[in-house]
Structure formats: structure tokens, C-alpha cells
Amino acid sequence: MILHNLSLSSGNRHKTAITVGSKCIEESLTSLTTQSKRVFVLSQESLLKDSGYDIMSVVKSAYHSDCHLILVADGESAKSMTTYTQCLNHIFDIGVERGDTIIGFGGGVVTDLAGFIASTCLRGIKLINIPTTLLAQVDAAIGGKTGINHPSGKNLIGSFYQPHLIINDIAILASLPKEESQSGFAEIIKYGIIQDRDLFDLLLAEANTIIKFDYIADHDLWLNIITKSIKNKIYVVEEDEKESSLRAILNFGHTIGHGIEALFGYNMYKHGFCVAFGMCAATYIAVKKSLISQDMATAIYRILNVYDYHRISLDSIHKDRLLAIIARDKKVKDSKIRFVLPTHIGKVIVSPDVSESDIIASIEFIESFFTGVTP
Template identity: 40%
Template structure:
């Protein structure tokens, strides 16, 4: 266990400030944060707001959000998109953009993303390009979105060539991470979101990883440990975003495990019934540590410790656990070639020297990656 004064659970809702000059904003975290956000939303000075949500989330939480926006004095309109990664496409972007125009949403108004990472990415990108930039508010309703995609201003849609390849950096005006909204999440979604929490410990905070090892069950149970995990994750991401807003250096560390994960998502054609993003990240984290160990960078016992933690929580931890198969090592490598971190055709990986000791490695040899993938694939085939 780690000292209480380092990572102790918060007893009340927390405010994490993201100091980005004119683009600075706050993240409200805790049970009841949505109801407590009325004054902050009113202070933004908008006249109108359009909620972008999906057909699963809106019936659960739309009424509460509409009430908050109305209390803040805003005229409110709503549009829904189909649930799932398939909505991050040109057709839905066009439909949402046209709905925003029809609702006469102006630059000083608000686009409000109510949902998980898909809704946040899509709504945020629509806000980024509408009238060359409209303000937006993130109200993330999944654990993954609360600790990762709602913070940092990365918005976008997918393309046939790969995930999130069409997009823009567009910071939100406010993030409201009401952890009570997670109570309605299916267990699978909670576990998938946890992969993005433990990632922060693996990047550069060994003490937080150790806290996660001791408290993961309590995070799932929804007690103060959940609020604490969300707050620690948001602080960690905010610190990196402030240092490297446009992912030109240190922010790349936030992609630990994601080079593998995005490739696997492309292999399954972004079919969330087979593999959701957090599950792909869980596999990717394990593979990133195993690859680091194979390259002689990371102790094998650390890589195994990561695998045990991930697998012990019911998350997938190997290629063998990709439903419907993972194609081939060559197919995975080909998918990696479209990763956003590729520079001059050369692969960039986030590797590790140990737990909490990740670093960016440019120009990783494709032959080394392919040899590792072939070994991992061979282990995935029953003898």
C-alpha cells in the first residue's frame, strides 16, 4: 500500500483545472457533479445548447441534463446517434453538423456531448468544424470517457484506413464527470474503462499502479475509490496535456498499449460486439510490456505482473482472446502502419523499462515487431 497523503480517495467532488490559457477549463468529478454544474454552465454565457447523445444513454440521463441546461437559462435541442463505434463516420458527422445548423447553434453556444467516447469524439469534432469552432461541454457517461477521451481536446472520426485519422484538437469549455452516471454501466463497460485507469500507473506512477492492485474491486463497486481513481487519472492526463497539447512529445505516452489496440480494433472492423476500445487497450498494455521485455528493456517479472493484474480483473490479455480471431501477425503489422504516431513511415511505440517507467521509442524495427507478433500469435493457437 502507498501513503494515504499521496493517493487517498476524495471525500467530496473534486475540481481539476486544465490551465491552457484562453482554452483553460475545469473538470468536475464526483457523485452529483452534474446537478452541481448549473452555475458553471450558466457562467459560460451561452443562449442555446444542443445535446448530442445516443439511443442508450439519452433515455437514462437526458432528462437530468436537460433540466440542468434549462436551469442555466439555455434553450435546449437534442440529436441522437446510433450507439457504438460505427457512428464515428462521415455520414453521422454530416447529420450532426446539419442538425446543429438547423438548431441555429452559434459560436458562443454549446454543443453538449452526453455519452461515452464515441459521442464525445463525434460531437467534439462537429463542434470544432462548425462555424470554424463552437464551444462544447463533455458529460461523459462511461468510465473510459471520464478518465480519458473527455479530457485533452482530441476529437475525430474513423476512416477505412484506421481509427481517429480524421479529426481536430478542440478543447472543451467544461467537463462534468458525474461518477453516479456510471452506476448504470454494464459490467463489461466498467472493466473496459478500467484499462485506461491502470494505464496511468503503468506510464509513470508505480505507486498508483500499486494502489490499483489493492483497490480495483472497490473502483468497480462504486465507492469513494472510484471517484479517487477518476480524479487521479484526470489530473495525470491534464498535466500531460498542458505540457504537450498537440501530441508532439510527452503526450504520446498516453498511447501506451494503443498501437496494438488500434490495430486490433481495425482487424475486427470496430465491431464493439467483439472488442470494445478498453478491451483492446487491455490487450495492448500487456503486449507493450511483453514486447519491452522481449527487447531486453523491461524485467520479465514486471511484464508478467501487468498480465496477471489485467487478466485477474476479467479483461482480455492476449491475442487468443480477440473474439473471432485476430487475422495474422502480418495483418496486425499492416494495421499499425496507419497509426497516428507513424513518422516518415517508421513505427513509434510506447515501451517500458519497468512498471511506471514508460518512454517513447521512435523507429522501432518492423522486423522486431513482426517477430514478436508471430510469437504471440503462436501462443494463441492451441497445441
């Protein structure tokens, strides 16, 4: 059932319909889409097996069209030029017209790839995202950033392309492994710190329940948390779709986070875990610069502890290599590193003057914070 109907307005008067609910995929497809001659569903075999969700039957009953399933490999490797080309070969072999639709059914890997294919195939065919991870529901599938990786770096090839519809089905999260939930949850904590104090307080108040990540038993709470998170993202993207100003605040925790992700070759720590490392490091830098009170910083460290992020064992970090990666990050402007730093719970600033020694000190701090569990 669809429980919330939201929308995101972007440039060229485009409006993305966003539904949030439970077991609401078929209803959303039926009521919010127009027919297409062909529908291409992009997904992963392991996800179809693990979720037990028969997406093709649902799509076939919503559309009276030619429906095709395109499977890609599990993991970040699917966001490659090779997979992108293989998917397009498959689509062109079948035949495709401007009125056709591509549906991304999966986590952020699938929605990023499906979005890039939809935006470039025939200069743009209709895109529907059905995010199946917590991270993709609250972040990756909304906002129009699509992309694939290049050997030189992550997400270096991509486009801004807004979907026609995004369907967030809370029930589909039931099969998500706990560590995927915990990874996605870091982005929710991020919304609390950057602009939503009420959400932050809710996450602390309901921590004992939330940490179970039981989307079925605690459905109403999750509906509330996911909807609030999506509204946070909609607000930022509607203000600044192409990241010329406000959207940069979504990078809180991501400068150092992306650096660590790259340092360990993208397969050691999940994206959200790296965001947790980065949020912790940025908070430490904000304290060092007297931008945030010790009390507020303690609340940020506490929420990371409450949600067990300190149980992740962060390997010792080669600081020079990390600095080099951060310096070549695409978010460097005029060779100055722009850092998002918290000033209150619910407020951040973009600081142009974070030095290398600030970063090194923050890394030493997080190495002692994320100590892991001793067996």
C-alpha cells in the first residue's frame, strides 16, 4: 500500500513522483506510469534470489508490454564501462525507442548504472528507480546523480538525470543483511547532523528499536525515518540540483570517507561505514577549530557508538596516500579542500581552510575511535 506520495521538482519543470509504503511496487507502477512499448528491468541475480521478490511478474502485470530482464554482477564492479556497454548491447539487440522505460531494481549500484544507461540511451529514455537497500532508498536513488566508475576514480563518468518515478517499498528491505542496513543508516544519521535535529533526536530516542533493523515489526517507525530522510534529500536537491552550493552539505563525512574507500580499493569497507569514519573525523576537525561545542561533538560521537559503528575495525591508514587521494578528489575547488564541518546538531558549514595537519590529526583520532571488537 502506498502510504506517502512525495515529489521532487527539478530543472526543465521535471517532476519526479516518489512513493513510500509497504508492498507498494505494483500499485505505484500501475497508478503512476504510462504504458511503454518495452520495459527493461536492470537487476542482480543474487538480489532476486535473496529477496525472493518476483519483480518480473509484477512489472509484467503493470505493463502490457515487452518486458526484459537484464542482470548485472553483484557489487561495485557492475558500475564499469564494460557492464555499461554490455547492457546497451543487450538493449540495442532487442530494439529500443524513445518511449521505452528502464527500471533499476536494486541497491545504489543498480540505480546508479540504470540511471546512466537511461540518460544516455537514445539521449534519454524513461527511468524508474525501485531502490532495495536502505542506502539507495534514502540517498542513492533520489536526486538524479547517475554514474559509473573509471580506473581513475569512482563515479567519474555520469550525468544528472531525474527519474520519472521512485518507489520505496519498506517491505523489500526485510531481506537486507544487517551490515547493509547499518551502512545505509549512516546516511540517515548524516541528515540528522546536517539539517534535521528532530530526526537526530528521534534516532537517539528510539535507538533500542531501530538498531534491530526489523523493518516489518517496526514498520511505522521505519516509514517515519525513511520518509523524513527522503524529505531531507528532496529539500536539498530542489534548492540546488547540480551542486553549485547547498547540495555540497550532503558531502558531510564524504571527503575523508571517499578517501578511505578509495585507499582500501572500494571492497574493504561499505560506503556508509566510510561515511561514518568521515563524519567522525569531520566532527573532530570542527572541535579542533572551535566551530562546535564539545557537548554537541560528544552527541555525534555518542550516536556513532550507540549504533555500533565503533565496532568496525579501522585498519591503520597510510596518511600520505590518503592525503594524495583526497587532494585529487573531484570536490577540490581551486586546489583548496572544501570540508563540510558541523557547527550544531542540524547545522553545518562548508569550510575552505582545513589543512593537511588537521586531516592527519583527525585520522589518528578515528583510528582510536573505530577499534573493532576483539574476538
